[in-house]
Amino acid sequence: MRVLLALLLLLAGPALAERVKDVARFQGVRGNALVGYGLVVGLPGTGDDNLVFTLQSMRSALAALGVVIPARANAQLKNAAAVMITAELPPFAKPGQRIDVTVAALGRTKSLRGGTLVLSELKGPDGETYALAQGQVSVSGFGAEGADGSKIVVNTPTSGRIPGGAVVERGVPIPFAGTGSGSAPTPLVLDLLTPSFSMAQAVADAINAQEGGGVAQAIDAVSITVRAPADPAARVRLASRIEALEVEGSAPAARVIVNARTGTVVIGGNVRLLPAGIAHGNLTVAVTETYTVSQPAPFARRGQTVVTAQSDVSVAQEKTRMALLQPGPRLQDLVDAINTLGAAPGDLVAILEALREAGALRAELVVI
Structure with a gap:
């Protein structure tokens, strides 16, 4: 193939x-990571459903607004979800500017679609608050679930973004002056x-x-x-x-990048090939077993029915083919040689590694 x-x-x-x-x-002159914890409300029944820290967050948020929920109250929170909030504070950011934020579900919510983030603080590694986040969550993924347990999920409905959802409250001093x-x-x-x-x-x-x-x-x-x-x-x-x-800088280093899962190969233009021959073949060993039933003769007094197995071992070896790599900067030679061999994506990595070890591939090999 x-x-x-x-x-x-x-x-x-x-x-x-x-x-x-x-x-x-x-x-x-660089950005700075911000992180925070918040509560998304207004979900259409896809929330955390009474998780302990979600209840605590709801009680704290309502207490700050003057609403006290009794400690023993059984609050149903299917429309709320606890989330982690992340953002990057750009260099030279000034108070009043807006930045984008990303929210991700922390509990067992099924989707954040349709939710709104309640006012939350975004803090830096020093524990200081640098921005305040709030707004409608935009979710690209979605999910659907049937009564029999069947479901389908597209992308990631448990995370989303709020474009311009945070207001900078303080900047980070940058030693530029x-x-x-x-x-x-x-x-x-x-x-x-x-x-x-x-x-x-x-x-x-x-x-x-x-x-x-x-x-x-x-x-x-x-x-x-x-x-x-x-x-x-x-x-x-x-x-x-x-x-x-x-x-005008120098050309980038010669590099070959291989994705072994998809068979994708990216080859830089500075890759050089030296003369080399490649042989590639596959050996397949198959073992099959056939079960038969052996019964005693009719009216036999001491006979017993038994099951016997018959094994069949077969060996198949593909015809080994040899491909010749021509020297020079022609990348098409390498492509044609690998296609001639019919190497699978998994074998492609081994072939390139063998070429590099033999000194025929003058480039860095990166496998991802």
Whole structure:
């Protein structure tokens, strides 16, 4: 059976210029994770149904509004669900700005569709409240259940999003501004998204060519320091000029990525092949048993009916085929050779690993 390879052939060609803002970020300019606990109400009978912490949450929420539920009251909470809330506070977020939040069921609710999140606090790792979340939950999944227990679920109905559902109450200080007068200004530091010595040096050279020699210096495969003024407005102007710079870096590392479950293969354009021959064959051993009944002769006094088993062992071996890989950068040679062998997705990983061990595949092999 021929293997269908879904290929993304990134053909090696002239290096394309990339903007600095697409390959690097200024150090310290990052988002911050927020988390909270809340209550979703208004569900059409798909809630937690009297879970202990859901009852406690409902009592606390109503007590804050002046409604006291007796301790022994048997509250039916099929329309409410306890949820965890997550969000990311973007860099330079200011009070009053809105951010998206994600809610996920904590108990045994069947669906959050149609629910509304009650006002909840979103806190950072330091325990401080940075945002307040509330609003209608948007759920992409749904489920249906019959009286006989049969059911169908599409996507995930127990989690959803609230676009713009949280209001920022406080921002996170970001060390972007330089120091005051009387001391040396703090340099700006660029961090590459993908470590590369060649790209780090290329970014530093581009900055020096525009701003003057010695302004930028690559200190490792990730970070580039940039000498910057202390004035915040001047630092912003410098950062904007740096982000708009175009840099011609080196080609990415040769890499082959294989998804063994789906048989999908992504091959980078810098992959190189050396001459190699591949033989691939399958050996199948089948054991079948046939049961027969042996009965004694009619009117026999000492006979007994017994069941006997007859085993049949068969061996089938497919004809082994040899494929020849031609040297050079032609990725189609590798594709044609694997298709000629008729390798299954599970065998494809073994073939590529064998090629790499033999030195015929000059690339990093990543199996996911």
